[in-house]
Amino acid sequence: MKPLNRMEPITPSQRSEVLISGKRITKVFGYGKQRTAALDEVDFAFREGEIVSIVGESGSGKTTLAKIMMGLLKESSGEIQYRGIPRQLGNHRQRKQYWKDIQAIFQDPFSSFNQFYRVEKLLLDCLKLQGLQLSRDMQFERMKEACTFVNLKFEELYNKYPFELSGGQMQRLMIARIFLLQPKLLIADEPTSMVDACSRSTILDMLLKLRDENRMTIVFITHDVGLAYYVSDTLYIMEKGRVVESGPAERVILEPAHPYTRQLIEDVPKIHEEWNLG
Template sequence: MNKGEVLLQGSNVTKVFSYGKKTKAAVNEVDFAFHEGEIISIVGESGSGKTTLAKILMGLLKETNGTIAYRGQARKLRNHADRKKYWKDIQAIFQDPFSSFNLFHKVEKLLLDCISLRGLTLSKEEQFNKMKEACSFVNLKFEELYNKYPFELSGGQMQRLMIARIFMLHPKILIADEPTSMIDACSRSTILDMLLKRSENNMTIIFITHDVGLAYYVSDTIYIMKKGRIVESGEAEEVIINPKHRYTQQLISDVPKIHEAWNLA
């Protein structure tokens, strides 16, 4: 792909957690550069640090060391106003949708907040149509959801609702942490196709996944993460077809038919 401008860039990004007298670097001296319109996958097993990195990128966790720049400027998230401005451009879909919503707000309020965050002034009818359209994109009927609370929905409905919010917000960057984990297999490819179509509008998508096959299928660039470190990165086909690091080779060997499965060998 022809890469656009660098939107999000990190150097020596580290996150250390303390447990009593013990410390652990969940993310350890990570470097990255994510471009406009690029589809990236950060791949690793459970405990590799990829979700912690996603939360740092989102601004939900503060890095212990290192620097992160957004559009060439040092990222500033010192107060709520800074974070709100940042979140206009960067949004996330997390694996556990129930932790991402205020469970005491009805679905209508959750979607109206998207309109508010974008600074749109719409009539009641226009608001309704926006919310209805976003839900229909992910095969949800807004009329059946608007008066319900998140805890009244299934995990799959919640994850679809999170994706509907993305259609309303039009962020520059989307971080998708196992975005289809609670969606049935029949709907998974449909949801992925919807997300990838959004990337045609130059939205950068960062997939956080343990699934090497998915990463190979959707990505322009892959970062392989192990024990908090990026051990290999590059163009998706190069990383998967000619893996250099032993850990990458191991991940691929666990999916022996990856080439045949995606018809890309």
């Protein structure tokens, strides 16, 4: 496999402590004969400023793991630590504090916003979540700044509802929210799978710029091995609810140890072969 033109990864000296980690995370759905283990004793550790990709086919458990990291699903067993302390999500105050630091963007931007709220309220809620006491003029300046960062004009979005925007505008609006929230951890679940190649590159550039400016940890959830190799410092390969291989992206892709990893990599060139026919 020909190496891609990958982004320059951060060096170990640029990383600090482990931001979030999980030990033997298991998630079981159903009971008795209907019992299914979506996650089976998964371990992970993501450092501040690191870009990680969790790679696997549909049903591998990667999205379930993302929802557990977000606190949207509760693990059946195991322990998640945030900044070295067991995570506490028992009440609304604890969850609100956690979600100030940990945010997500998803594959379908239209499912990420309340379609009955105008764009300015969606952005204003981000400022309120941070607990910032800003004048109305300052609020508008911050919202304009966020829209400018993602190449949108706030004046053109003002007073509009999400359903009045294009898919590309909605994807950018999701990133504008992240710009305002400035989380410590961003979980990006297939964020570019519904856009064209040009928009995909733009979205990735925006996310990587946020990482560089805010030392934000980004976790990509993806089935795209090429994308994962291109953007990531570290890869986790998942199959049937288990992490079968993990390590530096360069090593995992160029020297895969597990048969499933090798199969994922072997499937990538076949696409290029088809394009080169004739």
